[in-house]
Every structure is written in structure tokens, then in C-alpha cells.
Amino acid sequence: xxxxxxxxxxxxxxxxxxxxxxxxxxxxxxxxxxxxxxxxxxxxxxxxxxxxxxxxxxxxxxxxxxxxxxxxxxxxxxxxxxxxxxxxxxxxxxxxxxxxxxxxxxxxxxxxxxxxxxxxxxxxxxxxxxxxxxxxxxxxxxxxxxxxxxxxxxxxxxxxxxxxxxxxxxxxxxxxxxxxxxxxxxxxxxxxxxxxxxxxxxxxxxxxxxxxxxxxxxxxxxxxxxxxxxxxxxxxxxxxxxxxxxxxxxxxxxxxxxxxx
Amino acid sequence: xxxxxxxxxxxxxxxxxxxxxxxxxxxxxxxxxxxxxxxxxxxxxxxxxxxxxxxxxxxxxxxxxxxxxxxxxxxxxxxxxxxxxxxxxxxxxxxxxxxxxxxxxxxxxxxxxxxxxxxxxxxxxxxxxxxxxxxxxxxxxxxxxxxxxxxxxxxxxxxxxxxxxxxxxxxxxxxxxxxxxxxxxxxxxxxxxxxxxxxxxxxxxxxxxxxxxxxxxxxxxxxxxxxxxxxxxxxxxxxxxxxxxxxxxxxxxxxxxxxxxxxxxxxxxxxxxxxxxxxxxxxxxxxxxxxxxxxxxxxxxxxxxxxxxxxxxxxxxxxxxxxxxxxxxxxxxxxxxxxxxxxxxxxxxxxxxxxxxxxxx
Amino acid sequence: xxxxxxxxxxxxxxxxxxxxxxxxxxxxxxxxxxxxxxxxxxxxxxxxxxxxxxxxxxxxxxxxxxxxxxxxxxxxxxxxxxxxxxxxxxxxxxxxxxxxxxxxxxxxxxxxxxxxxxxxxxxxxxxxxxxxxxxxxxxxxxxxxxxxxxxxxxxxxxxxxxxxxxxxxxxxxxxxxxxxxxxxxxxxxxxxxxxxxxxxxxxxxxxxxxxxxxxxxxxxxxxxxxxxxxxxxxxxxxxxxxxxxxxxxxxxxxxxxxxxxxxxxxxxxxxxxxx
Numbered sequence: 074x075x076x077x078x079x080x081x082x083x084x085x086x087x088x089x090x091x092x093x094x095x096x097x098x099x100x101x102x103x104x105x106x107x108x109x110x111x112x113x114x115x116x117x118x119x120x121x122x123x124x125x126x127x128x129x130x131x132x133x134x135x136x137x138x139x140x141x142x143x144x145x146x147x148x149x150x151x152x153x154x155x156x157x158x159x160x161x162x163x164x165x166x167x168x169x170x171x172x173x174x175x176x177x178x179x180x181x182x183x184x185x186x187x188x189x190x191x192x193x194x195x196x197x198x199x200x201x202x203x204x205x206x207x208x209x210x211x212x213x214x215x216x217x218x219x220x221x222x223x224x225x226x227x228x229x230x231x232x233x234x235x236x237x238x239x240x241x242x243x244x245x246x247x248x249x250x251x252x253x254x255x256x257x258x259x260x261x262x263x264x265x266x267x268x269x270x271x272x273x274x275x276x277x278x279x280x281x282x283x284x285x286x287x288x289x290x291x292x293x294x295x296x297x298x299x300x301x302x303x304x305x306x307x308x309x310x311x312x313x314x315x316x317x318x319x320x321x322x323x324x325x326x327x328x329x330x331x332x333x334x
Numbered sequence: 335x336x337x338x339x340x341x342x343x344x345x346x347x348x349x350x351x352x353x354x355x356x357x358x359x360x361x362x363x364x365x366x367x368x369x370x371x372x373x374x375x376x377x378x379x380x381x382x383x384x385x386x387x388x389x390x391x392x393x394x395x396x397x398x399x400x401x402x403x404x405x406x407x408x409x410x411x412x413x414x415x416x417x418x419x420x421x422x423x424x425x426x427x428x429x430x431x432x433x434x435x436x437x438x439x440x441x442x443x444x445x446x447x448x449x450x451x452x453x454x455x456x457x458x459x460x461x462x463x464x465x466x467x468x469x470x471x472x473x474x475x476x477x478x479x480x481x482x483x484x485x486x487x488x489x490x491x492x493x494x495x496x497x498x499x500x501x502x503x504x505x506x507x508x509x510x511x512x513x514x515x516x517x518x519x520x521x522x523x524x525x526x527x528x529x530x531x532x533x534x535x536x537x538x539x540x541x542x543x544x545x546x547x548x549x550x551x552x553x554x555x556x557x558x559x560x561x562x563x564x565x566x567x568x569x570x571x572x573x574x575x576x577x578x579x580x581x582x583x584x585x586x587x588x589x590x591x592x593x594x595x596x597x598x599x600x601x602x603x604x605x606x607x608x609x610x611x612x613x614x615x616x617x618x619x620x621x622x623x624x625x626x627x628x629x630x631x632x633x634x635x636x637x638x639x640x641x642x643x644x645x646x647x648x649x650x651x652x653x654x655x656x657x658x659x660x661x662x663x664x665x666x667x668x669x670x671x672x673x674x675x676x677x678x679x680x681x682x683x684x685x686x687x688x689x690x691x692x693x694x695x
Numbered sequence: 696x697x698x699x700x701x702x703x704x705x706x707x708x709x710x711x712x713x714x715x716x717x718x719x720x721x722x723x724x725x726x727x728x729x730x731x732x733x734x735x736x737x738x739x740x741x742x743x744x745x746x747x748x749x750x751x752x753x754x755x756x757x758x759x760x761x762x763x764x765x766x767x768x769x770x771x772x773x774x775x776x777x778x779x780x781x782x783x784x785x786x787x788x789x790x791x792x793x794x795x796x797x798x799x800x801x802x803x804x805x806x807x808x809x810x811x812x813x814x815x816x817x818x819x820x821x822x823x824x825x826x827x828x829x830x831x832x833x834x835x836x837x838x839x840x841x842x843x844x845x846x847x848x849x850x851x852x853x854x855x856x857x858x859x860x861x862x863x864x865x866x867x868x869x870x871x872x873x874x875x876x877x878x879x880x881x882x883x884x885x886x887x888x889x890x891x892x893x894x895x896x897x898x899x900x901x902x903x904x905x906x907x908x909x910x911x912x913x914x915x916x917x918x919x920x921x922x923x924x925x926x927x928x929x930x931x932x933x934x935x936x937x938x939x940x941x942x943x944x945x946x947x948x949x950x951x952x953x954x955x956x957x958x959x960x961x962x963x964x965x966x967x968x969x970x
Contacts, residue, residue: 150938157941218838223921225938246838247920248927250934258920261812262821263837389876417875430873434891443887447878495877 113141114309117156119149119168119227119296120253121192124276125329126166126317132325133316140309148226148251149173156181156301163310166298166317168192168252168270169227173297183304186297189317190331192270193293194228194235196284197259197277204265209239209286212266220258220267223248228255231292232268238291256281270294275330295334342366345531346499348407349397350387352380359383359555360397365499365531372534372546376574380555381535382427385501388533389424390417402498418447423492425502429484431476437463437487438472444495462490466524482513489524500525500532506541518544539578543567551575569690570614581614582658585692593689599655601682602631603689610692617649619686620660622670623679632684638676648672652680734952741949742942749946754923754932759950762928763958765840766908769847770855773904776848777855778897782885784856785863796860803853810849811917818845818918842919843926847908854903862896863889902959909955 114133118126123146130142145152145162149172156165157179165182166189167173173186198206204217212219221243222229229248236243246264249255255267260280274283298317300310316322323333344364352359359380365371373381386392388399390406393414399407401422406415423444431440441459446452463472466486476484485505492500505521506514522545525532536542542549543563551559551566551574559571570576576583586595588607594600601613627633636654643649647661650672658680662670670678715723742749749755783789784796802810818825818836828834836842870892874884890897912930919926921935929951936944 148938154937154941220920223935223938225935245922247922248935249921250916250931250938254916257812261815261819263815263819389872391872391875417872418878418880420876422876424873424876426869426873430867430869432870432873432888432891434894443874443879444877447883491877 110137110140110309110312112306112309113143114164114306114313115143115145115162116164116166116313117145117147117152117160117162118164118166119152120146120251121168121228121270121273122146122166122296123253125272125326125331128325129317129322130313132321133313136316137312140312142313150175150226159303161303161305162301163304163306164298164313165301166296167227168296169230169294170297171230172227173299176301177299181302182299183302183307184299186299187314187318188295188334189298189322190296190326191293191334192272192296192331194231194268194286194289195271195274196286197256197267197269197274197281198265198284199259199262200280200282202282202284203262206266206284208284209236209241209288212243213241217266218264219243219245220247220249220255220264221245222252222255222268223250226251227294228252228268228270231270231294234292235268235286235288239286239288270330272330293332296331343403345369345402346388346400346533348388348399350384350399351394351396352383352387352392353395354383357555359387361550361552361555361557363388363533363550365533367531368529369548370525370532370534370546372536372542372549373552374536374539374542374549374578375552376537378554379552381537381552382503384552385424385503385533385535388499388501389422390415390420421495421498423495423497423500425485425488425492425500425505427503427505428508429476429488431479431484431487431491433476436473436475437468437479437483440476440487441491441494444491448495459490459494462494463487466490466520480513481509482517485509485517486520489521493524493528498530500528500530502532502534504536504538505534506538507536521545568614568688569612571612571692576614581616582620583612583614584656585610585612587611588689591684596655599634601687602684603687604684605689607689607691611689612692613687613689615682615687617644617659617661618647619682620652620658621681622650622660622662622666622672623681624670626679627681629681632687633679633681636678636680638672638674638678641672641674652678656680737945737948737952741945745942746946749943750950754927755947755950757924758927758929758932758947759954761840761843761924761926762909762930762951763954765843765847765928766905766911769844769851769908770901770905772844772848773852773855773908774897774901777852777900777904778859778890781856781859781863782889785860786868799856800853802850807850807911807913807915808917811846811914814846814849814914814918818842837918838920838922838926840919840925843915843928846914846918847911850911850914851904851907854907855900858896858900858903859893862893862900865896866892898962902962906955906959909951 116126116130126144130144133142134140149167149169152165153167153172153175156162156176165176176182177186196206196209196212198204206212206217211217221232224230224233228251247258249258252269252273256269256273256277258264259267260277271283274281298314300307300314304310327333345367346363346365348363350359350361350363357380361380361384373384375381383392387394394407394409396409398405405413406420407413432443435443438456438459441462442455445455445458450458460472463469466489468483468486471479471483479487506518509517518541525545534542534545548562549560549566550557553572553574559566559575566575567579570579570581570583573583584595586593588609588611590606590608591602591604592600593603593611593613595613603613634655636652636656636658639651639653641648641650644661647663648667650660650662652658652660660680662672672678780799784792784799815822815837817823818828820826820829820835820837825836836845866889870888871884874888879887910930912934915926915928916931921927921931929947933944933947933951936947
């Protein structure tokens with residue numbers, strides 16, 4: 074494993090020299106003795122990771138003084154498209170393996186992605202559950218408005234899998250573009266329910282209640298993470314991925330509602 | 335044009351008072367049926383303000399406006415009839431023909447608003463345009479009309495609503511000199527046919543003298559002189575009017591045939607008057623001599639100020655006890671060789687001087 | 696024919712060759728390239744071989760039709776409300792007019808997604824007016840086609856208002872006075888004189904408004920959601936296609952571009968080249 078990041082670095086440098094500064098600028102702070110990690114680590118992560126990864130990033134910066142972690146949270150698919158179009162980044166964490174595969178298949182990752190967390194769907198309902206939703210089947214009741222993620226994004230694919238497993242045919246009022254958009258419709262009370270990840274519901278407990286349903290076990294989502302081939306800071310990227318996979322990282326993720334892989 | 339009888343009730347009876355900041359217009363105005371009155375004055379005198387007030391575009395601060403016995407403005411009774419409900423037609427200074435409408439539709443616009451059917455309005459418009467010699471230009475857009483044609487369309491448009499009061503704001507100012515001559519004659523004919531009252535606003539004395547039966551001269555928002563063309567041209571009462579009609583005007587004290595003017599200069603005049611008088615004489619009546627002439631009266635020493643060409647003559651501004659303009663023929667100029675600063679003797683024959691009392695006649 | 700002869704024939708002045716100063720020409724060309732190159736990128740990158748199949752997919756035509764319909768209805772709504780608003784701003788001196796004018800332009804600076812949330816806060820189920828609208832008239836906007844129209848109108852109306860207000864301020868009010876002296880009341884003057892005078896400004900504003908409505912994404916997906924045939928307009932379809940398939944996204948974008956450019960050019964010929 075030692076040779077690969079070095080090669081990647083050389084390849085990235087060869088690309089960088091004529092193109093000018095493309096990746097993140099190296100850090101200017103004093104180089105901490107021993108760790109060997111410097112500069113800025115740019116992480117592209119699925120929107121559902123916003124809270125947990127922000128905390129992981131802070132912890133990582135504390136453990137490695139002089140290092141800065143910058144995040145770009147968005148729908149996994151959008152991020153994958155950006156990476157395949159050459160967006161400068163070091164680490165990619167996706168909300169499902171299929172999306173990750175579009176990046177690895179294009180040869181833009183340094184190796185097979187590691188699964189670092191798993192997530193399950195819950196039914197998010199506005200606080201107090203005005204439509205009294207207790208099971209997946211309740212969502213098909215007339216007058217109950219439901220938001221689902223569009224099938225093209227991971228939470229939508231997971232929702233289809235769960236609904237298929239439960240044998241529930243559901244027509245939502247809207248196919249939302251990502252899980253946060255679906256959740257915000259619940260927060261605003263515009264829909265009576267949405268299928269979102271447990272972690273997303275957990276991050277919005279102030280406005281949203283989560284209803285667990287057994288069929289969600291049939292649509293468990295694996296979250297893969299990888300260092301990108303064109304990483305400008307491969308050392309920092311490796312260190313950040315290691316931090317996510319460490320015991321401390323796992324704790325942060327399970328606090329947020331993720332399950333261990 | 336028949337001069338109106340002073341005894342009949344005027345069609346327009348107005349006292350226009352408008353305040354605009356420090357400026358105040360205070361203008362009594364009466365116009366009889368068939369009469370054309372010109373409001374003459376320098377820029378900023380309030381002429382256009384008066385016209386806008388008559389049209390209802392400018393509310394009055396005080397005074398009144400009555401037209402054919404109907405009251406249209408009485409600020410003290412909070413009465414103000416908006417422009418669209420006044421029997422008034424306006425020819426604006428740059429005509430303001432609607433650019434998106436043909437000549438015919440421009441003229442038909444008013445009749446249509448007054449309740450005529452589209453067809454009837456167009457028929458009336460076509461008739462009006464034919465009257466001003468534009469039967470062949472009905473479909474033209476304003477931008478394809480010449481200046482003179484546009485002026486005639488504007489007149490036809492104002493007359494098509496058959497107004498009791500016709501207002502014209504500098505109707506010839508936008509035209510070049512040659513077009514102006516033809517259009518003026520044409521306009522004169524049209525105005526003579528208008529049975530209502532006509533008020534013309536202009537700063538051009540020639541327009542006023544040719545087109546109007548009576549002139550009202552306004553300066554700084556007030557009437558300074560009224561009268562027919564002869565009175566105004568021969569007996570100016572302000573420097574502005576004197577300049578307009580090309581006369582030297584001075585004020586003095588008459589005692590018989592002698593009028594004492596400023597700084598000890600006395601002029602002998604033909605008229606026999608007593609008291610405060612104006613004396614007026616044309617620049618062409620002033621003769622200049624290099625030395626003291628033999629004449630017994632009406633000579634004084636003067637200094638040559640400015641010299642300008644004036645037609646075929648030279649116009650000399652004289653300073654000294656009397657500020658006077660004198661016109662010199664080329665022959666006289668050749669004899670005198672005037673240069674600025676030169677001292678000459680001026681002479682005016684008593685028969686060339688007109689004297690008249692300052693009090694309103 | 697001698698080369699010089701051409702000057703004498705044809706419309707004089709208009710076709711005369713002018714020397715364009717280099718300090719203007721260079722940035723002008725650079726600006727044009729900057730605007731056109733991304734378009735060329737789409738065209739070059741488009742999967743031309745699979746284009747017919749992709750266009751034949753059922754969702755494409757539905758989204759396109761919905762886009763054109765909602766953008767047109769939104770533009771009509773903007774005209775009905777925006778022209779009087781522009782008139783008010785241009786012609787009536789009321790206290791707080793500057794503030795109102797600034798407020799009108801707010802949707803321009805507001806991120807459209809925020810605009811969508813704001814619309815939800817007012818017209819949503821739990822919004823300021825939404826509950827009342829639902830209870831009184833049975834009207835709900837979120838997740839409906841009228842909701843798409845509302846979102847598009849919200850974002851696009853400032854373009855119309857600004858264009859029309861500018862035209863009104865540039866128009867000579869003395870024409871309106873002339874109309875009044877001819878017996879036209881305020882409303883007749885507005886319809887028969889003012890509107891024709893500012894027609895070029897209204898057309899320009901309408902075109903801008905329609906184009907903005909057609910491309911609207913953020914407010915629409917936030918306020919009206921995304922449901923094929925009901926609220927999924929072309930920009931939404933493009934966005935979701937982008938999640939999985941870049942090629943389809945490019946094809947959809949090209950279709951949207953082709954349709955909008957065709958309609959705009961046709962309108963331009965119809966309305967802006969009158970004699």
C-alpha cells in the first residue's frame with residue numbers, strides 16, 4: 074500500500090504543474106512532528122453525513138494540528154458526477170455502494186472503497202405525528218401526503234427496496250432530490266411523512282419524530298468511503314479515512330444513529 | 335377676422351393664479367368667440383403654465399376659469415374639472431402626435447373618446463385632414479410626416495374634438511424658416527374659421543402679430559401690456575416689448591412738446607402732453623454726426639458701444655446720457671467710420687418720436 | 696460591379712461598414728465566447744447516436760410540455776400583476792416608494808431555494824395564507840401545477856417589473872397629457888397610449904420573464920416538489936437525470952435550449968420587427 078499513494082501523488086503533480094494550482098493549497102501552519110499530515114483535506118460527503126462528518130473533521134483537526142478539513146456535502150450522485158468531471162477533492166464518502174461504483178468504475182478512486190457505516194430508513198413525521206402514522210401501510214391512506222426521495226438518489230433507491238419488500242404500493246406527492254429536501258418538507262409540515270434515514274431524523278428531532286418500521290431492515294444502506302485518485306493531499310486523505318474507520322470515528326457515527334458495518 | 339365687440343360676454347373668462355415655488359402666475363384672461371389672442375412673453379414668463387392651467391393639466395391655486403358659462407376651476411370651492419372633461423383642444427409645442435397611430439387615427443382619437451363610433455370618428459378625422467390639405471397622408475405614421483404636415487395633423491387633431499377653446503403652444507417654433515412662412519399663412523386661415531376662442535402662446539412677435547387679433551404680453555407671470563397689433567408695435571410699454579418690436583423706449587416727464595428724460599437730456603416731440611410719458615422711436619430715425627449738428631433740438635453727444643450687422647445696415651449701440659440703438663445705412667457708415675469708444679452726436683427729428691402717457695390708456 | 700458601388704444601393708447608413716475600435720471588439724468577442732462556449736460544450740458532448748431513443752422516452756415530452764405551459768402561464772400572471780405594479784412604481788409618488796421598489800427586486804437576489812421555502816411559509820399547508828386558502832377555496836399550491844406557476848412567477852416577475860418600469864420612466868408623460876386633452880380618461884390613456892408607447896419594453900420584459908420562468912429550478916423543486924407530469928419541469932428532470940446519467944441530462948438540456956431559443960426568436964420576429 075505504500076507505493077500507491079506515492080504514485081498517485083506523482084501523477085497528480087504531473088497534472089498539476091501545467092494546470093496550475095488545481096487542488097487545495099498546502100497548509101501554511103507549522104508542520105507537526107511525527108504525524109506527517111499537513112495541508113487541507115477536501116472531503117466530498119453525502120448530505121446525510123453532514124452532522125457526523127463535521128464533528129469527525131473537528132476531531133481530526135484537533136488530533137493533527139495545522140491540518141484543515143473542508144467539506145462539500147451534497148447528494149451522493151451529484152458529488153459522484155462532480156468527481157468524474159474532475160472536481161478537485163481528496164476523499165469521497167457516498168450514501169450507497171451503487172453511487173460509489175460510478176466513481177470506482179471510472180478509475181477515479183485509489184482502490185476498493187471501505188464500508189464505514191450502515192443506515193436504515195425510518196418514517197419521518199412532523200412533530201406530534203398529526204396523521205398518526207405507525208406503519209408503512211399507513212402511508213397509503215387517502216389524504217396522507219408523502220415525500221419520497223427520487224429513485225435516482227440513494228435514499229430513493231432504499232425507499233423503493235423497503236416498499237417493495239413490504240409489498241406497499243405508494244404514490245408520493247413529490248420525488249425529492251435528496252434526503253434533506255424530503256426531510257425539510259416534513260419539518261415545514263407540508264407532507265405528513267417521508268422515508269428518510271434514521272440519522273437524518275435523529276439530526277432533526279426538534280421538528281421531526283421518527284417512526285421505525287420493520288421492513289427497513291430489508292433496505293439497509295452501506296456507506297462506502299475512498300481516497301480519490303487525483304487527491305492533492307493523499308497523505309491527509311489516508312489519515313482522514315483512517316480516522317473515520319477508527320473506534321473514535323465509529324463512536325461519533327453511532328451517536329448520530331448509524332450502525333456499524 | 336372680425337374684431338370682437340367689447341360688449342359681448344367673453345367665451346373664456348379666467349383669472350389664472352398658479353404658484354410654482356418662488357414663481358407666481360397671476361393672469362386675468364378674457365377671450366371672445368372667434369377671437370384669437372396671443373400670449374406673448376419671454377421664456378419663463380409663465381405662458382406655458384397658463385396654457386396648462388387652461389387645459390386642466392395644472393391646477394389653480396386661486397382664481398377661476400369659466401368657459402361658455404360653465405365653471406371648470408374654482409379652487410376656493412375645490413372645483414377642478416380634469417382635462418379629459420374640458421371642451422379644450424391643444425396643439426402642443428412639438429405636437430405630441432401618437433407615434434404608434436396613423437395620421438388618421440391620431441385625429442380620430444379625440445372624437446372616438448367623445449363617444450363617436452369608430453367609423454364616424456374616422457370619417458370626421460378624414461374630413462379634418464382633408465381641410466388641412468392632408469387627404470393623401472391619412473395612413474402615414476407621424477415619423478413619416480414632414481414638420482409642416484405634423485403641425486397640420488396636430489391642428490386637425492385638436493380641432494376634431496370641436497373645442498370651445500383652442501390652445502396652441504408655440505405652434506410654429508419647431509419648423510424651419512421656410513416651412514414656417516407657409517404654415518403661418520395656413521394656420522392663420524384655419525384659426526379664422528374656428529368659431530370658438532383661440533389662445534396662442536408664443537415668444538415670437540411676428541407669429542403673434544400675424545395670427546392674433548389681440549396680444550397679451552406677459553412678463554414674470556404678470557400682464558404688462560395688452561392691445562392689438564398696432565398699439566403694441568407703436569406704443570410699447572416695457573423694454574421687452576420695445577425690443578420685440580424694434581423701438582427705442584424711454585420714460586420721461588412731458589411739459590407740452592418738451593419731454594425731459596434722464597440726466598438732463600430733453601427731447602422735443604410732436605405730441606402735446608403733460609406728465610409721465612413714454613417716448614419711442616425706431617433706430618433708423620437716429621442720425622449720427624461726427625461733430626455737433628446745426629439742428630436746434632434733439633441732439634446729444636454719445637459714445638459708440640457695440641456695432642453689429644443688422645440686415646443691410648449697421649446697428650450701433652450708443653452709450654452716454656441715453657442708451658439708444660441707431661441704424662446706419664452703408665452710405666452713412668462709410669461717412670462716419672464708427673469705432674467703439676468714438677464720440678459722436680446723435681440726432682432724432684421730433685416727427686419721428688412718438689410720445690404717450692405711461693398711465694393705462 | 697465595382698466594390699464601391701454597393702454603398703449607394705440598399706439602405707444607406709445601416710449597412711455601412713464601421714470600424715470597430717479594438718478595445719471594444721476584444722472584450723466583446725471574449726464575452727460572446729464566454730457565453731457561447733458552454734453551449735458548444737453541450738452540443739459537442741451530446742450523445743448524438745443515442746439521441747432519438749433518449750428523446751422518445753415518455754418523460755421527456757411530458758416535462759417539456761409542462762415547462763412550456765407553466766412558464767407561459769407564469770408569464771401571463773406576471774404581465775397581469777407586474778405591469779400595473781410597474782406603473783404604480785413609475786407614475787405614482789407614494790411614501791415608501793423606494794422601499795417598495797427595493798422589495799420588488801428581492802426575488803432577484805434571493806437564492807431561488809430560499810424563495811421556495813418562503814413561498815411554503817406563506818402558501819404551504821401550515822403557512823400564513825395556505826391554511827386559509829385551503830379551508831376557504833380548497834386551493835392548495837404545494838405539489839401542484841399551479842404551485843409550479845407560482846414559484847416561477849415569484850422568481851421571474853422582477854425581470855418584467857424592472858423592464859416595464861424602466862420603459863415607463865423613459866416614456867414621455869406629455870403624450871398622456873395630450874391624450875387627456877383629447878378626452879381620454881386615465882384607463883383609456885393607459886391602454887391606448889401608454890401601453891403602445893412602452894410596447895418594446897413590455898416585450899423585452901416578457902421575454903426575460905418567460906426565459907427565467909422556463910429555466911426556474913430552485914424555487915420550483917422546493918415549493919412545488921418534483922412529480923412527473925404534475926410538477927416535474929425540464930430543469931428538474933435535468934437535475935435528476937444528472938444524478939445517474941450525464942448523457943441524458945445533456946440531451947434534456949439541449950431540448951430545453953432548442954425549444955426556448957426557437958420560441959424566443961419567433962416571438963422576436965413577430966413583435967420586435969414591426970414597421
